[in-house]
Amino acid sequence: MGRRILFITTDQQRYDTVGANGGLVARTPTLDRLAAEGIRYERCQPTSVVCMPSRASMLTGQYPSAHGAWMNGVPLAVDAPSIAAHLHDAGYATALIGKAHFEPFLDPFGRYPENALAHLGIPTVESPWFDGRRGVHRGFDHLEFATHGVLGPLHYAQWIREQHPEALGGFYAVVDGDLNVNAAGGGDTGAPQVAINPVARDWYHTDWVADRTIAWLESQPVERDWFCWMSFPDPHHPWDPPAAERARVPWREVALPINYPQRAEDRERLLDQKAQHWRMWYDGRLVSNYEAPAKWVPATLTADQVREVNALNAVEVELIDEAIGRVLRAIRERGWGEDVDVIFTTDHGEFQGDYGLLFKGPYHVDSLMRLPLIWRPAPSTAPSPTVVSAPVSLVSLAATFADIAGTARPDWVEGERLPINDRDAQDRNFVGTITEWDSALFGVDVHVRTILTDRYLYTEYQPGSVHDGSEGELYDLVDDPLQRVNRFSDPTLSEARSSLHEQLALHETREVERAIPGRLVAPV
Amino acid sequence: MSGTGVDMASLRYEVRIAAPASVVWKIIEDPASIPKWFPGIIAADVEGSIRTITLATGIVIPEEILAIDALQRRFAYRILAPQYRSHLGTIDVIELDERDTLCVYATTAEPDTLALIIGGASSGALDSIKRIAEGG
Numbered sequence: 200m201g202r203r204i205l206f207i208t209t210d211q212q213r214y215d216t217v218g219a220n221g222g223l224v225a226r227t228p229t230l231d232r233l234a235a236e237g238i239r240y241e242r243c244q245p246t247s248v249v250c251m252p253s254r255a256s257m258l259t260g261q262y263p264s265a266h267g268a269w270m271n272g273v274p275l276a277v278d279a280p281s282i283a284a285h286l287h288d289a290g291y292a293t294a295l296i297g298k299a300h301f302e303p304f305l306d307p308f309g310r311y312p313e314n315a316l317a318h319l320g321i322p323t324v325e326s327p328w329f330d331g332r333r334g335v336h337r338g339f340d341h342l343e344f345a346t347h348g349v350l351g352p353l354h355y356a357q358w359i360r361e362q363h364p365e366a367l368g369g370f371y372a373v374v375d376g377d378l379n380v381n382a383a384g385g386g387d388t389g390a391p392q393v394a395i396n397p398v399a400r401d402w403y404h405t406d407w408v409a410d411r412t413i414a415w416l417e418s419q420p421v422e423r424d425w426f427c428w429m430s431f432p433d434p435h436h437p438w439d440p441p442a443a444e445r446a447r448v449p450w451r452e453v454a455l456p457i458n459y460p461q462r463a464e465d466r467e468r469l470l471d472q473k474a475q476h477w478r479m480w481y482d483g484r485l486v487s488n489y490e491a492p493a494k495w496v497p498a499t500l501t502a503d504q505v506r507e508v509n510a511l512n513a514v515e516v517e518l519i520d521e522a523i524g525r526v527l528r529a530i531r532e533r534g535w536g537e538d539v540d541v542i543f544t545t546d547h548g549e550f551q552g553d554y555g556l557l558f559k560g561p562y563h564v565d566s567l568m569r570l571p572l573i574w575r576p577a578p579s580t581a582p583s584p585t586v587v588s589a590p591v592s593l594v595s596l597a598a599t600f601a602d603i604a605g606t607a608r609p610d611w612v613e614g615e616r617l618p619i620n621d622r623d624a625q626d627r628n629f630v631g632t633i634t635e636w637d638s639a640l641f642g643v644d645v646h647v648r649t650i651l652t653d654r655y656l657y658t659e660y661q662p663g664s665v666h667d668g669s670e671g672e673l674y675d676l677v678d679d680p681l682q683r684v685n686r687f688s689d690p691t692l693s694e695a696r697s698s699l700h701e702q703l704a705l706h707e708t709r710e711v712e713r714a715i716p717g718r719l720v721a722p723v
Numbered sequence: 724m725s726g727t728g729v730d731m732a733s734l735r736y737e738v739r740i741a742a743p744a745s746v747v748w749k750i751i752e753d754p755a756s757i758p759k760w761f762p763g764i765i766a767a768d769v770e771g772s773i774r775t776i777t778l779a780t781g782i783v784i785p786e787e788i789l790a791i792d793a794l795q796r797r798f799a800y801r802i803l804a805p806q807y808r809s810h811l812g813t814i815d816v817i818e819l820d821e822r823d824t825l826c827v828y829a830t831t832a833e834p835d836t837l838a839l840i841i842g843g844a845s846s847g848a849l850d851s852i853k854r855i856a857e858g859g
């Protein structure tokens with residue numbers, strides 16, 4: 200028997216929403232305990248700040264420029280490398296329960312296995328993965344899918360439509376009639392993507408994901424090694440947690456984020472320092488990407504809306520924390536407690552009011568890029584609890600899973616395994632992480648490359664329909680942890696900028712086997 | 724947002740096929756043949772100029788056939804479903820030489836998101852047409 204792996208992801212969760220990371224709004228005792236017993240990373244970055252490319256990096260251990268799912272709506276190639284397949288080949292039972300999103304959601308033709316699997320049932324012999332050895336899809340031999348609502352063909356949506364049809368109307372409609380991200384306001388403040396949802400807590404997708412995870416774990420022989428990816432759709436918008444839970448965090452008592460300037464002129468002054476698309480989006484002059492409501496103008500965001508969104512986000516984070524606690528109890532009750540590694544993280548962050556913005560897009564700052572990451576190694580390995588301050592990336596997850604399983608790192612994996620402490624990070628040269636953005640939607644293309652080091656956050660905007668290649672952002676994280684002062688043109692930092700540029704250039708020209716970039720076939 | 728006031732989404736995909744244009748045209752000219760080459764369409768009923776397609780997810784979409792031009796090798800249709808405020812789909816089969824063909828599938832539609840969904844699926848259709856035409 201080896202070490203089992205419980206890989207827990209959430210969707211669109213900020214670093215500062217976890218108590219162990221200094222978060223003050225949500226109570227997260229389960230995550231805090233895991234952090235106290237294991238390794239808490241202070242500087243974890245995604246490879247992309249949107250779901251599909253970031254999640255594909257978790258699965259493949261590759262950057263988007265290598266795995267080819269370069270923006271939301273571009274499917275990861277069905278034969279792309281998969282750490283789940285690697286673990287399956289090593290004898291692990293493999294499951295993904297919750298949100299996958301390696302393939303487009305908006306797929307009325309049912310062309311993609313994630314949608315077809317749910318629609319047709321498991322397994323499907325149409326998948327090239329289904330050769331009786333590697334599991335039905337991407338190396339997972341069990342898949343049960345959920346996403347942010349009750350629309351579409353995924354398992355959770357089907358389950359609630361069949362079991363609790365009376366609850367459907369309470370959920371926020373994530374997309375509008377044009378299939379754009381819905382701009383309609385709700386809740387007490389009229390904030391976009393907010394609703395008061397009367398659904399019972401145990402019918403909500405957070406508890407469904409935990410329930411289905413426990414059911415799968417209980418179906419496994421006690422001696423079996425397993426890799427289980429438990430993937431919660433929350434706290435991604437819409438912010439429509441069960442109404443009975445809203446009282447946990449009264450929104451009127453929630454402090455405004457430290458990076459939310461209350462005066463419009465202060466917000467605008469901050470945005471005007473950054474590349475031009477920041478202010479263009481804020482003013483409603485540019486829609487560069489699908490992930491925020493196209494018909495919503497950030498400048499209309501009010502302080503009370505920020506409070507309500509942050510409160511509901513915290514409610515969702517607390518429900519996730521409690522759901523994780525239930526799954527960990529079930530694991531202990533099966534006698535596996537000593538031999539399970541638990542890794543918790545998310546795919547990207549969320550503005551939640553920073554700079555007067557909500558949602559996400561081609562904006563590479565901590566709001567979207569600083570992620571919670573906790574690794575509680577199996578207690579049987581007698582881990583030394585620690586905090587890692589060196590920059591690390593989600594691209595390291597695949598190699599870490601392979602290492603936990605006692606297998607060699609697959610040669611297609613780009614990322615090195617996560618460091619177990621800062622000394623390990625120093626010895627293995629963890630000095631910078633890269634985040635990529637490429638998008639081309641309805642005539643607007645944006646291309647961004649960012650490097651984060653222990654001192655700087657540096658971004659270059661490559662030529663596109665908005666930028667001419669001359670713009671960038673450079674923040675000194677020591678003097679300016681909130682990334683408010685753009686020093687891209689500061690001559691006193693020209694040497695640092697030159698070095699950071701070189702590191703980005705090395706990333707762009709790195710020698711690695713690259714998949715043919717996928718085709719954009721859906722908005723998301 | 725182009726800034727021109729002309730904002731309808733228009734997508735175009737093309738594929739080069741190692742087969743004569745007549746072979747490629749033969750695959751697509753019959754409007755009832757679409758389930759054979761458009762992934763995710765499992766049935767098509769044609770009555771006069773109206774084609775009703777059924778998707779793998781069970782969704783049924785009515786369409787109007789606008790042109791089947793064997794001389795230009797051009798097929799044009801529009802979706803009549805109420806979700807679409809406007810739609811025009813065209814498939815052009817262009818002879819490059821006696822053995823090579825360019826097949827172009829274009830979608831212009833409103834709302835944008837639906838244009839992208841149909842247009843994106845059409846790229847898979849081109850892959851199928853190429854495979855069939857090349858004898859795969």
